[in-house]
Amino acid sequence: MxxxxxxxxxxxxxxxxxxxxxxxxxxxxxxxxxxxxxxxxxxxxxxxxxxxxxxxxxxxxxxxxxxxxxxxxxxxxxxxxxxxxxxxxxxxxxxxxxxxxxxxxxxxxxxxxxxxxxxxxxxxxxxxxxxxxxxxxxxxxxxxxxxxxxxxxxxxxxxxxxxxxxxxxxxxxxxxxxxxxxxxxxxxxxxxxxxxxxxxxxxxxxxxxxxxxxxxxxxxxxxxxxxxxxxxxxxxxxxxxxxxxxxxxxxxxxxxxxxxxxxxxxxxxxxxxxxxxxxxxxxxxxxxxxxxxxxxxxxxxxxxxxxxxxxxxxxxxxxxxxxxxxxxxGGIGALDVFQGSLVAGGYFRQGDSNADMFLARRQGDHWQPPQIAPDSTVHALTVWNDTLAVAGCFVGLIRDIGDPIPAKGIALWDGQNWSVPGTGLNGCGYALAVYGDSIVVGGSFTEAGGQPASQIARWDGSNWFPLGSG
The missing domain is CATH 2.120.10.80 (Kelch-type beta propeller)
Structure with a gap:
């Protein structure tokens, strides 16, 4: 400003x-x-x-x-x-x-x-x-x-x-x-x-x-x-x-x-x-x-x-x-279907609420955010290994009680609970894709899981790997 x-x-x-x-x-x-x-x-x-x-x-x-x-x-x-x-x-x-x-x-x-x-x-x-x-x-x-x-x-x-x-x-x-x-x-x-x-x-x-x-x-x-x-x-x-x-x-x-x-x-x-x-x-x-x-x-x-x-x-x-x-x-920047529901990511608000949302799923005639959700804008969504992969510019997951859960740039949601691939990214995730058995994220970062990875990296469920020289 x-x-x-x-x-x-x-x-x-x-x-x-x-x-x-x-x-x-x-x-x-x-x-x-x-x-x-x-x-x-x-x-x-x-x-x-x-x-x-x-x-x-x-x-x-x-x-x-x-x-x-x-x-x-x-x-x-x-x-x-x-x-x-x-x-x-x-x-x-x-x-x-x-x-x-x-x-x-x-x-x-x-x-x-x-x-x-x-x-x-x-x-x-x-x-x-x-x-x-x-x-x-x-x-x-x-x-x-x-x-x-x-x-x-x-x-x-x-x-x-x-x-x-x-x-x-x-x-x-x-x-x-x-x-x-x-x-x-x-x-x-x-x-x-x-x-x-x-x-x-x-x-x-x-x-x-x-x-x-x-x-x-x-x-x-x-x-x-x-x-x-x-x-x-x-x-x-x-x-x-x-x-x-x-x-x-x-x-x-x-x-x-x-x-x-x-x-x-x-x-x-x-x-x-x-x-x-x-x-x-x-x-x-x-x-x-x-x-x-x-x-x-x-x-x-x-x-x-x-x-x-x-x-x-x-x-x-x-x-x-x-x-x-x-x-x-703000606005919606990503949409996907997960567990039979439409899920939206972005930075948005619905007409009947003053609450900002970064991730929400459609329930009937309204959007409902999860009880624990990213603390900033979500840019990409995709389904991988029965979880919803979420990427964006967040650094944590906000919950009603307790401190935020660290989650930098990427997190996985099974519909109830969250997990973070390794230590996440040192920047923002802007794109997601499933490649073989892995999830690939692209964005503005130089490390994934603490390992060098220029703008693009692959998570195989256990470890992060760069894709060539990025």
Whole structure:
């Protein structure tokens, strides 16, 4: 999400993977003008599932990036520009080795992008690219996995993501650019970084990690230029976005608690050395935060905010949460028949319910999700060995009682119980097929079951295998 003024006044722009904003059909991008939703895109195509991951204001235009091949019929591979009237290709096409853009940032007149890149046949990694007004140029050596976040701290570009090395040297999920090389920040972190922000002159990181500089730091940590420190008791699950609103640090994600502080429910503000809640929070994940006017705006997979209706996007006015119109709705991306019932996967909602669904089976005249279900978008379904194979961008299976069950990118459902093939994928699954006695998954990943597998892998019921060089 971002705020941008096209000449008609500031408006909120929301990107992701959805098909409706308010009453209007739109594909993955919508505009909120302060009173109503306006559609922005009639069509978007991609080899797998098109989606928007980032916005940036640059050169007087709004830049949108993610994963797509065309936008409104215009060829624009994974990055495009909006001039207030129409979508156009970005002036410089991304290198052919790049397909996904995860983040954008303007700094000193240049546009920076964090991307996924094919470094060599069968070898996928990440990189930071810089557009200088005429050419995309690499910023230093590549990383061994995705770059998910960029920020400027202490006059240096800092990158965070899923990488653990740059040019073969340990960098542990976060690194700073000194003008010549990517340098470590202390020992770094012990798992993925999803978001970076600067607050009170310190660099703040959020993500999957539970340690910083080898010390406990649950999902959020602070770098002061010398060492990493935890922020209070941290948060009990993944932090997906950090944002500074009205001088206060706000976190959004999958978390529910901080130490003994209960019921944070996916959004929290750092205040007086503790994480505190904003009303009763949300009923599911917050994935994006921004400021629009004087309000904090949260976007994600929730259907209620502060106990009020708020389909995927809501605003906080300092005391209460309010819906933005009728919100945003996703769509069905996969269908199959399993045990005599029609099963749908995607990110959707049925008319008689405000609950988001990622997997559901048709029962009579309505859709019914299983009691335990994926925590994010499902992209593919197929029946294999008397189970329903489910692939997508989820990282866990949500249940009514207890913590989520880890399940990264792929899971198997027998109609009652779930199982996970090995340790799953280190990215998203977008396609499934039965091949002989095995199930084959294609997507955006570099490992399956902890073994190298570039974008495609085979599960034989016991082990994962790459398909050639991928």
């Amino acid at each position: 971002t705020t941008w003024d096209d000449g008609c006044g500031p408006a909120l722009y929301v990107g992701g993977q959805f098909v409706v904003a308010g009453p209007h059909p739109t594909t993955n991008i919508a505009k909120w003008n302060g009173s109503e939703w306006q559609p922005m895109v009639t069509s978007m195509t991609a080899t797998f599932v098109p989606q928007i991951h980032a916005f940036a204001a640059y050169g007087g235009e709004l830049i949108a990036a993610g994963y797509f091949n065309t936008i409104n019929g215009v060829a624009a591979r994974s990055i495009a520009r909006w001039n207030g009237v129409a979508w156009q290709p970005f002036p410089g096409e991304l290198p052919t080795s790049v397909d996904w853009v995860h983040c954008l940032m303007e700094y000193q007149g240049a546009l920076y992008a964090g991307v996924t890149e094919l470094l060599a046949p069968g070898q996928v990694g990440g990189r930071v690219l810089r557009w200088d007004g005429s050419t995309w140029r690499p910023v230093g050596a590549p990383m061994n996995a995705d770059v998910k976040a960029l920020v400027v701290w202490d006059d240096q570009v800092v990158a965070g993501g899923w990488f653990s090395t740059t040019d073969g040297q340990p960098r542990n999920y976060v690194a700073r650019w000194d003008g010549a090389d990517w340098q470590p920040l202390g020992v770094g972190l012990n798992s993925y970084v999803e978001t970076l922000v600067v607050h009170d002159n310190a660099l703040i990181a959020g993500g999957f990690f539970t340690e910083a500089d080898g010390q406990p730091a649950d999902h959020v940590a602070r770098w002061d230029g010398t060492s990493w420190q935890p922020l209070g008791a941290g948060l009990n699950d993944v932090v997906l976005d950090l944002h500074v609103h009205d001088g206060h640090l706000v976190a959004g994600g999958w978390f529910m608690t901080s130490g003994s502080t209960l019921s944070l429910n996916s959004v929290a503000v750092w205040s007086d050395g503790n994480w505190t809640r904003l009303s009763s929070g949300m009923n599911s994940a917050v994935r994006a935060l921004t400021t629009f006017g004087t309000d904090l705006v949260a976007g994600g997979q929730f259907t209620t905010a502060g106990g009020r209706g708020g389909s995927s996007v809501s605003r906080w006015n300092g005391s209460q949460w309010f819906a933005l119109g009728s919100g945003i709705t």
